[in-house]
Amino acid sequence: MKIALLGYGKMGKAIEAETLKRGHTIFLRIDSEEEWKTKENLLSQADVAIEFSMPDMAVANIHKCFSCNTSVVVGTTGWEKEFDTIKKECLDGDNSMFVASNFSIGMNVFFEVNKKLAQLMNRFGEFDVSIEELHHKHKLDAPSGTAKVLADQIIKEIERKNKWVSGKGSSADELNIFSKREAEAPGTHLVSYLSEMEKIEIVHTAFDRRVFAKGAVMAAEWLQGKQGFFGMGDFLFD
Incomplete structure (x- = not known):
């Protein structure tokens, strides 16, 4: 495959190394508005773009992929307000897009465990649930996109929780997400159910x-030859 990297920070460089390791080619790297001006016309020649840029750049980058009919894999988080609009544009335009807040296989198994545990805990009102997430100091969005996915899964299954809040909430129906940013800390997500006794x-x-x-x-x-809007659940479990 000829891959275009949209964003060339630490993740972009890690993706480049993995791309070469798996026998593919880095066809294009774009990491700034200046580079877009000189390289945008080349994007249509890539087999797929992998987008790991910044929250305020992701939507524009996705639109550029749609415009030139290039499949795109998106890992940038922090643009959730545009999610439904982008999904509709993808499907209406017969585009090809893969979106995930977390590309770790282990984390996506964790998502399934989280859903099942929430289903089981719904009947036990004495347990209060919360989420903690820890990342390196360079991560800009908080809570993390992964923490938001975990929270949405829990809220869907636990009737006593109606919304999530960042930090300590003031109401029993709020699911608290506590975020920490420390040096080069590894990405960690913890879901806790706490009662008075356990x-x-x-x-x-x-x-x-x-x-x-x-x-x-x-x-x-996996996305090659496919048309539509996909996520890790489609890739791993369907």
Whole structure:
């Protein structure tokens, strides 16, 4: 495959290494508005674009992929307000797009465990549930996109929770998400159910960003020849 990298920070470089390791070619790198001006006309020649840029750049980059009919894998988070609009544009325009807040295989298994645990805990009102997430200091969005997915899954299954809040909420129907940013800390997500007498915790820790890079390249491989709007659930479990 000829891959275009949209965003060339730490994740972009990790994806580049994984791409070459798996026998593919980095056809194009774009990491700034200036580079878009000189390279946008080349995007249509790529087999797929992998988008790991910044929250305020992601939507524009996706639109550019749609415009030139290039499949795109998106890992940037922080643009959730545009999600439904982008999904509709993808499907209406017969485009090809793969979106995930987390490309780790382990994390996506964790999502399934989280849903099942929430279903089981719905009947036990004495347990209060919360989420903690820890990332390196360079991560801009908080809570993380992964934490938001976990929270939405829990809210769907637990009737006593109606919305999530960042930090300590003031109402019993709020699901608290606590975010920390520390140095080069590995990405960690912890879901906790606490009662007066016991606690249940599930946790996932990613020790190396290569796990996300590998998942993103595998998603790009899987997306070839497909049309539509996809996620990790389609790739791993369908």
